[in-house]
Amino acid sequence: MIRKLTLALAVSTIALSGAAMAKTAPAPVADLVKTVNIPYEKFTLDNGLTVLVHEDRKAPVVAVSIWYGVGSKHEPKGQTGFAHLFEHIMFNGSENAPGDYFQYTKQLGATDLNGTTWLDRTNYFQTVPTSALESALFLESDRMGHLLGGLTEQSVKNQIGVVSNEKRQGDNQPYGLVDYKRSEALFPVGHPYHHDTIGSLEDLAAAKLDDFKQWFKDYYGPNNAVLVLAGDVNAATAKPLVQKWFGDIARGRDVPPVNAPIPTLEKPVRIDMKDKVPTTRIYRHWVVPGLADPEFTALRAGASVLGGLASSRLDNKLVREEQSAVSVSSFVLPFVHSSLFWIQADVKPGGNADAVAKRLDEIMADFIANGPTADEVQRVAASDAADRIDGLEQIGGFDGKASALAQGQLYVGDPAYYKTELERLAALKPETVKSAMQKWLTRPVLEIRVEPGEREAYKEVASGGGARTGTLSAPAYYIAPGTDAPAATTVKADRSKMPAPGATPALDFPTVETGTLKNGIKVHFARRAAVPAVRVAVSFDAGYAADPLDKRGISNIMGNLLSEGTLTLNATQLAETEERLGADINIASTQDRTVATLRAVKPNLAASISLLADVVKNPAFAEKDLERVRVQQLTRIAGEKNQPQGLALRALPPLIYGKAHPYGASQTGTGDEAAVRTLTRDDIVAFHQSWIHPAKAEIFVVGDTSLKEVTKLLDKQFGSWKPKAKAAPAKNFGIALPEAKGRVVLIDRPNSPQSFIYGGKVLDAKGSDDLVALRAANEIFGGDFTSRINMDLRETKGWSYGVRSQVAGNEDRVPFMVIAPVQTNQTGPSLKVLIDHAKDVAGAKPITKAERDVTITSNILELPGSYEQSVAVLGQMRADALFKRPFDYAEKLAGKYEALTAESMTAEFKSKVDADKMVWVIVGDAAKVKPQLEAIGLPVEMQSQAAKPTDTNAN
Structure with a gap:
């Protein structure tokens, strides 16, 4: 069972066992809450940009996180999907940084890099070496203040293609169509939360370029944004840099408040669906107060007691004792204006879904009537408070300190709002939870059931188009280890080129x-x-x-x-x-x-x-x-x-x-x-x-x-562990491998909106071999966002949401694999593109010096930020032991990278990867894709899809 990651409370350090441990009394959660602290300095530019700076000197990196107060809730009828589309567009080039955003951040050695959109906000984040802070600020400010000059019909069309494949990829998953039904049923027409964040692709296709430009002007001004810098920086250093790059951006319009009342269903609603799923899933949903409401904390605690803790009531009853369900969960999904109380139960295959639903309701009714015990509330509070401490080790990413500060400022105007949440949690009483549950969960419920079967025919969404907006080139600077880059200017901002980062300290991996x-x-x-x-x-x-x-x-x-x-x-x-x-x-x-x-x-x-x-x-x-x-x-x-x-x-x-x-x-x-x-x-x-x-x-x-x-x-x-049997003999890796020969194995999955391409070949290499050159070459072929195959199939052709390749990390013979979910009507052409690119690296289009330099620069600069968290250090230690390497291996990587040449990388790829001998497994609608695949010239074999779900009782 997967359990939520928590930190421990300060209880007795005596080694306990058995029932003694089960009765251990925890220390007060209030004591733990006091240790949670993210100090910050705050300032505001004249144009309204709010800036928060948190100093953390444990590593020479800075998290740069910017949150905009715009999400799908701001989209009027006819413009659904605009916020999410702009998340993509803002990675697609600005006036002074044309081309893909990732080609620039790769040159900076950025880690924890991404952007997300949801109902209430859009955010972008990256962690960069301290010496690259100004470079990152240049990039973020350019897409805030200088995006429109880089926005073209072609770039918009390109990203609509990418979004259409993101939608296909999500829709193609089991239970993948539930979200649409949920939002439409819970929130009435006209409510800002009524539509899913990915929106309507028809709306996007029908919009004009001027519509998109006006959307950007309305919502992405500095006065609607929060910038957080966390890490190896202080306010004294940050303020002049932020003023330099963001200070001249004009203030945007003041975004009017959104009217989004908490809706209540008039009566219980049940929706029945069928999908390619192994068992019936039962959902229960209510709309409850937003994340800043005092009752939100109590409801979230109630959800954890009910189905969030590993020892939850639904787990204990339905899964462990009665064994009528194979899994259960319960949680509250937080939004600003309201939240979603969510329960789901997967019925044991062959079981009675009506009986499970009835039993679930009985357990809930008892819980709502009587509330949780003090011990249950304490365990929830301890886990939640400890989760926040766990996040303190990371400065950026999805859940680090920068994110905590930004959310508090954006949602409630208080960067330290996390403290308010934790204080409420520490003070929480069982009767408070019971009262909130009785108030909000006795209202009419939305029930959705998804049963095994054939889903309704999928409505095909628009295909991609356009062309890639930029090309990957060598950085204007190249930093060899131990040398200094040109000093960054501190005078008037010059946007004619990205400021070059300074030298980054060599990695100091823990002894x-x-x-x-x-x-x-x-x-x-x-x-x-x-x-x-x-x-x-x-x-x-x-x-x-x-x-x-x-x-x-x-x-x-x-x-x-x-x-x-x-x-x-x-x-x-x-x-x-x-x-x-x-x-x-x-x-x-x-x-x-x-x-x-x-x-x-x-x-x-x-x-x-x-x-x-x-x-x-x-x-x-x-x-x-x-x-x-x-x-x-x-x-x-x-x-x-x-x-x-x-x-x-x-x-x-x-x-x-x-x-x-x-x-x-x-x-x-x-x-x-x-x-x-x-x-x-x-x-x-x-x-x-x-x-x-x-x-x-x-x-x-x-x-x-x-x-x-x-x-x-x-x-x-x-130390005194005495085994009861002899150790097993070593695994037998000497078994002969089948002859490698190129072919396609097609698994028919009718009515699939996408095809899933998975290609592989066993290499003549073991995990303990020196694979640095091969992995660096693969990074250029398919192992990075800016790789050849991803840029082609995603950014140029718009046939996929993203493709990648990898050299696996097995102890013995390692495989080379390519993973590519692509739209159904371009399955055959996509496979040909993948094969052609693999052949090109080994033939007509070898790795260039520019590609080599970008890759080596990126990998060297990423090293200091790659081991910010102890879990990364632990993972590196385990890998070093598995592959029989010294524990200072990570410190030697920079030298290994620097020794690589374009020629040596090409030669390594050519000697290991033979595209003509790869096996391609393709899962998709055979009636639509088989003719496309046969046109390529490879043998196509049919492999039947697994039998439909049956009773999983053992006997």
Whole structure:
């Protein structure tokens, strides 16, 4: 079970186990709330731009985040989709930075880079090296104040094509059409929240260029924006730079307030839908107060108690005890003017949906009538408050400190509003939650049911068009390590060229120390003290590749069962113990490793490690839990067989590795349906005893502790671990691979609005080989937004929302893969484009010096910002161990990049990637795409789609 990531509360540091841990009393949440603080300085330019600056010197990077007070709620009839379209357009070039925005940020070494649109806002964010701050401000200010000169019919048409494929991609997913029905049913016609944010493509296609220009003038002025700079900067440094680049932008119109009352349905509404889904899903929805309303906190807590915590009431009743549902969830989706109270339950395949719906309503009715217990409220408050602390380690991105400040300022006019939320949370009482639930959830409900079946015929949306608006070129500067770039000017802004960043300090990766437990298990430790937290990963040489051929899926089901109880704690007690401690324990597998991870705060480290050890060493593997988890896994398999990506991920590995190879099973790890049905408890116990074994273990730790301290704690829990069986033998990677030959395998998925292309080939290389040159070359081919295939299929042709390629990170033979969801009527031409580009790199169009320089500059500049968070450090340490590299490998990467040439990168790609020998799995509507594919000249084989969902009972 996936549990919410939390930090621990400061409770006893005594190592607890079993029932003692289940009864541990937590410290007051109010004490934890006091530690949450994001100090900032605020100033406002004459044109109305609000600027917030937060200083955090832990890394030489700055998060640049700008939030505009415009979202889909501002769109009048006939202009739906404008806000979302402009999110795309503002990445598509401005007057003084023509071409794709990403080609410039790539030259700066930007990380955490993206833009999003929702009902109430549009935001853009990137984290850049400190020396590139002025460059980033130039880019952001140019698209705020100088966009219209770069806006053309062609660029708009191009992005409408991209948006149309984004819509197809979402619509093509199971349950992908529910959002439209939900918004239309809950919010009446004329309400700002009535339509989905992606809007109407017909509205976009019918609009004139002047309509788009006026939209931009109305909403993207500095007085409707909040700029946050967080990281290696202070207000004294930031203010003159912001004034220089944003100060001369004219103030926009004052955006009038939006009238968006909280609607109430006149009577209960039920909508029935059919889709390609593995089981019936039941939704319950109410519109409730907005995020700034005091009752919002109580409702959010109520949703967590009901179906958000791992120990939630719906989980305990419907999933664990009665086993009538395979999954449940409940949460509140926050908006400014109102929010959405959301419950969903996936019925056990073959079960009675009406009975589950009735039981769900009974549990809710009891909860609304009687409210939560004090312990439930405390666990919710502890988890939510700790989540905010967890975010303090990151300065930018979706959920970092810059985002917290920006949302508070934009939504309620208070950057520190997060404190108000947390104080309400700390003071929350059960009766307050009960009162809010009784007030808002006794109103008429919207129920949506999605049942397995054929969805209604899909209405085809417009195709893409236009042409790419810029070309990738070498930066005007090229910074070799240790040299200085031209100094940035501090006088009058000159927009004739982007200011060049200064030199970036070389990466200083944390020193990794290694110790050994009494039984020989290695412990690798790196200190990070930005927050009082510690991450532990107990890694086992297991993973999906360890699954026996006739028991594929066993590592996945075993990992899920480890989270379902120990010899002294059942599943509910285990979940409650984690929540009280604030610890987060997860078991997950990759192809090569099975890893038990822990997130804890330093004062609670001993108790958390004790709980981790109990989970790893003493699983109950109760028969009733096995049957429940088995059904959940079978349901996931059925879901994969109805999802485009899932079908492709299951189909490709046996085609390129062979069914008998350790990597020849589904890349999802869920395994074979027949094998999962027949697994016994004895099978799982035996697998656990031979693979989750001290001889196959290695421990990695990052956080606010020391090697001596953490080794002592780990030794107490793992150092005397005595296995009950011999360690399993090494995996057999010597199995011969099938002959590589180019072909297309087509999986028919009728009525699909998109085709999912998944190509692959096993390379003559292992993960432990030096793959720097190959991965750098792949970045140019397809591994980056500015890559050749993405720029062509997305930005030039408008046939896809985005395509990519990658060199996987397997321990043994690695595959090269291409992933491309494309519109149905361009499936064949898209595949030809992919093949032609691969051949071009190895032939007529080798990697250029300009492409090489941009890629190397980007990768070197990104290094200091890549390890801002401890989870990234932990991931690098684990990768270094897996691929048998020294722990200072990351510090050597800059030198490796610098040594690459365009010729060496081309040669590496040519020697490893042979487009003529790739297998292409394509999931789509065969009646429409097969003729297109046959025209390419490759053999086309049909592979039937998985059988329709059936009863997933084991017997």
